[in-house]
Amino acid sequence: MPFEVLVVDDSPLVRAFVRDVIEQESDVHVCAEARDGREALAALERQSADLIILDVEMPGMDGLETLGQLKKRGNTVPVVMLSGLTGQGAITTLRALDLGAVDFITKPGPTGELKNIASALRNVIKDLRLREDQSVAHDVPLSRDHRVRSxxxxxxxxxxxxxxxxxxxxxxxxxxxxxxxxxxxxxxxxxxxxxxxxxxxxxxxxxxxxxxxxxxxxxxxxxxxxxxxxxxxxxxxxxxxxxxxxxxxxxxxxxxxxxxxxxxxxxxxxxxxxxxxxxxxxxxxxxxxxxxxxxxxxxxxxxxxxxxxxxxxxxxxxxxxxxxxxxxxxxxxxxxxxxxxxxxxx
Incomplete structure (x- = not known):
């Protein structure tokens, strides 16, 4: 089964870039795109996702409001925020983490620098796919040479x-x-x-x-x-x-x-x-x-x-x-x- 990602950002350029990065990965697929939180919530009613990439600042329903709605609905899908490198962006992103986002990726200002977030996206997907595999696995045993000191x-x-x-x-x-x-x-x-x-x-x-x-x-x-x-x-x-x-x-x-x-x-x-x-x-x-x-x-x-x-x-x-x-x-x-x-x- 492919790893399905929902991409939520009001910028068509950012959505296209994130989609291109994601679909370079084996067995990873963008299941839907949304321009704001309302579209994202509607998309989740039609289909499931394994990861949500969510912009913090969007017109209409922004990232924080979307997170609040996801929490009310008992969402268990990991959410990773896209956020700007500003003081206000930092404060808002920390609030998003309090609301349940698992991580964030900073977006540079000029669109020409979007390539800088590609490696971060790949690392997020790699580790969250591993997390999905672990959800059906047993606890990791301690190594044989594990020592416990009182x-x-x-x-x-x-x-x-x-x-x-x-x-x-x-x-x-x-x-x-x-x-x-x-x-x-x-x-x-x-x-x-x-x-x-x-x-x-x-x-x-x-x-x-x-x-x-x-x-x-x-x-x-x-x-x-x-x-x-x-x-x-x-x-x-x-x-x-x-x-x-x-x-x-x-x-x-x-x-x-x-x-x-x-x-x-x-x-x-x-x-x-x-x-x-x-x-x-x-x-x-x-x-x-x-x-x-x-x-x-x-x-x-x-x-x-x-x-x-x-x-x-x-x-x-x-x-x-x-x-x-x-x-x-x-x-x-x-x-x-x-x-x-x-x-x-x-």
Missing amino acids: PGTIAKCELLVIGASAGGPVAIRTILEQLPSTFPAPIVIVQHMPPVYTAAFARRLDEVCALNVREGHEGQRLEAGTAVLAPGGFHTHLQRSGPDIVLALEAAPARNFASPAIDPTFSDAARVVGPGVVGLLLTGMGSDGVQGLRAIREANGHTLAQDRGSSVVFGMNRRAIEQGLVDRTVSLKNVVEVLSAYFPYP
């Missing part, structure tokens, strides 16, 4: 690093909202997001969390009770400055199709902190974070991964589990309890 047998840890991609914003918010302002270690978060979006996401988290949440900057000193979000467009490195750990930002090409990428931050955490670091790899597409988790493991740090059941996309965390790099899988329901064993707090 937090009670180790010294208190001094740094938590978190990596996420598709589905990450909701997962990160769910975790941070449950942590107290007295959390005894700094937290560094790498979420695949472009510039502007990371600043908006950090502000949004800071509003709803007891922890201080900030977008990272060059030379920033890590502090207990503060979560730092890696800024978009840079890879975030960690280094020692006396007793402190500080950030060093690298403006370099994307790694694993992402900037910020998870691997550089996780690898630095392994080198700088060693056994005192806990790495948590959350939901997401691709394989970013797998090598970083390997580095943490080789440094005798502690490795956690989100389980299949609570992941929007069981991609990079699945790969880490399959390669035997994970001490323990966690769900969004028990992850804070697990973290409290590594980072005891009142």
Whole structure:
């Protein structure tokens, strides 16, 4: 059976481009196109889809209203948003993720740059097709060399690093909202997001969390009770400055199709902190974070991964589990309890 995609965008040029990219993939087909949310909802009444590509800003029924209607109707089809690289676009897209969109792809302004979203579209389709296959599969078994170490047998840890991609914003918010302002270690978060979006996401988290949440900057000193979000467009490195750990930002090409990428931050955490670091790899597409988790493991740090059941996309965390790099899988329901064993707090 082909993988069916519904494309919703008011621009004929964007729809045609997305259709061309999609239909270059084997067994992937555009089942319908729509100019706004009303047409999209009508199309879904006539036929089913495996993926909805939905523009955020459209005349008539826009992306947010469409998502709300889909939610009311009990929609289970993954929705990926198309959004502009603007401050308002970032705020609206974060609201869309709260409403249930699994991921977003940024659209450049000039139409001549549409080719820049082709690789992102292909990656989305690849991982969501894998997700569909997993819906009938059993839980991924842990590798034979999987080891479980009890937090009670180790010294208190001094740094938590978190990596996420598709589905990450909701997962990160769910975790941070449950942590107290007295959390005894700094937290560094790498979420695949472009510039502007990371600043908006950090502000949004800071509003709803007891922890201080900030977008990272060059030379920033890590502090207990503060979560730092890696800024978009840079890879975030960690280094020692006396007793402190500080950030060093690298403006370099994307790694694993992402900037910020998870691997550089996780690898630095392994080198700088060693056994005192806990790495948590959350939901997401691709394989970013797998090598970083390997580095943490080789440094005798502690490795956690989100389980299949609570992941929007069981991609990079699945790969880490399959390669035997994970001490323990966690769900969004028990992850804070697990973290409290590594980072005891009142």
